Amino acid sequence: MIGLTRRKVLAASALTALCGIARPVLGTQSASVPWRNWSGGVMANPAGRFVPSSEAELIEFLESTSGSIRPVGSGHSFTPLVPTDGHIIVIDQLAGMLDHDPIARRATFGAGIRLGDMGVLLESIGQGMFNLPDIDRQTLAGATATATHGTGIGFTCLSGYVTSLRLITPSGKLIDVSADENQDLFDAARVSLGALGVITRMTLQNRDNYRLKSKSWIQPIEEVLEGFDESAAKYRHFEMFPLTHSDYAITLAIDETSERINNPPPSPEEDASFGEAMRGWTQVPPRERLPLVNALAEQIGDSEAVDVSYKILSNIRNNRFNEMEYAVPVEAGAECLREILRTIIEKEVDVVFPLEYRYVSRDDTWLSMSSGDEDHAAISIHRTADEDYRPYFNLIEPIFWKYGGRPHWGKVHSLGARELSRLYPRFKDFQEIREILDPAGRMLNDHLRKVFLT
Ligand SMILES: Cc1cc2nc3c(=O)[nH]c(=O)nc-3n(C[C@H](O)[C@H](O)[C@H](O)COP(=O)(O)OP(=O)(O)OC[C@H]3O[C@@H](n4cnc5c(N)ncnc54)[C@H](O)[C@@H]3O)c2cc1C
Structure with missing residues (x-):
């Protein structure tokens, strides 16, 4: 018996480590730096990166500009969801735990937080997430935007545990949504491919630490x-x-x-x-x-x-x-x-x-x-x-x-709006909400035009 284990087989199946991810330059606004995703298979040359340090700063940017924008998480999607020739919005600075409810076992996070940073914070308040995907480098906003999931017939994707969220629309309007407040938008925005606006905070239903x-x-x-x-x-x-x-x-x-x-x-x-x-x-x-x-x-x-x-x-x-x-x-x-x-x-x-x-x-x-x-x-x-x-x-x-x-929205596929609308009963409803929130198509790129329009 040689010393092979599951971990070794899965880790070493990919034989070469290739590409790094270009780091966003911090500061309010930075000039163009080429961007690529985790696998190196998707690249972009955005006009610039905008890294807000507060929701107010993000709102001001959206109100005072009109060009294309795409929010980015940690670039772990394999599909070209992020590329834009306009501005990439990086919300790394809108992270951390903002609030928690020990009775309901809920916690609110800045949506730019990485999943891997949430575990320790939740442990410190006696809570734990119900489930996690195979890795934890994704941001909370990025993971939920593509319905990222783990395994287990008893568990939904991460978006199923979101109890409320805050969305800043492409024109800079702040909207809080939950099952009780703007329910349609809540059901659309929990898995939104970054097409409805920029999500800045999310509250999750958790359980006791385990x-x-x-x-x-x-x-x-x-x-x-x-x-x-x-x-x-x-x-x-x-x-x-x-x-x-x-x-x-x-x-x-x-x-x-x-x-x-x-x-x-x-x-x-x-x-x-x-x-x-x-x-x-x-x-x-x-x-x-x-x-x-x-x-x-x-x-x-x-x-x-x-x-x-x-x-x-x-x-x-x-x-x-x-x-x-x-x-x-x-x-x-x-x-x-x-x-x-x-x-x-x-x-x-x-x-x-x-x-x-x-x-x-x-x-x-x-x-x-x-x-x-x-x-x-x-x-x-x-x-x-x-x-x-x-x-x-x-x-x-x-x-x-x-x-x-x-x-999977974050993994390679070739489908467009025609095929996708047959797979999702509420696809048309999502398209309508997208059109209302972003009539000028500010948040669309070539990939999202194919997914939602053609
Ligand atoms: C090694 C590896 C393992 C993986 N394992 C799993 C797995 O086990 N299960 C699974 O389901 N998936 C898995 N994935 C896929 C991954 O979880 C998804 O692609 C996820 O969306 C990536 O999150 P991210 O933070 O990197 O976001 P990005 O890839 O950067 O962006 C994803 C989407 O989120 C949007 N977005 C980002 N931030 C915001 C914001 N603030 N507001 C609104 N929209 C926003 C973007 O516009 C984009 O549409 C894996 C990927 C990799 C590379």
């Missing part, structure tokens, strides 16, 4: 799929990472615990042994890879960790990649995944990056991928950032369409 225990193991994909619904109901969080050109998946289950914290970082020996294993794996042509990957998979050991919730739910992903993810109704999930894995083998796609398969609960926002009355299975495919992802993603995307999939 500890989690994660367990991961290797198991045949078919076996996991057959028992997936049962496992999803049994564990608080359950998901799998099917290995390509293989019969196996790395399986992850997470539950609440009162056990002692035990979450050691992976050892350097583990790194070395995995690097060696991967080199052998990638040198073999895809059609000959199955027995080799199966043999390697069988050597992946179980692993366990116990820690406070936010340290277990999110991971560190240092190696850059691009990703496509669609949410398909839960009943269609297993068949959709099987067809994707079969296609990768039949078409001899040279990809070593595992897929990800997880369940997300339905919610009542207008544009979350799981909005409506069905739970969804989120299925992701990945390509390392130095590879051209298009041939692989173009091959797989029609399979998602066949199963009624809705694309």
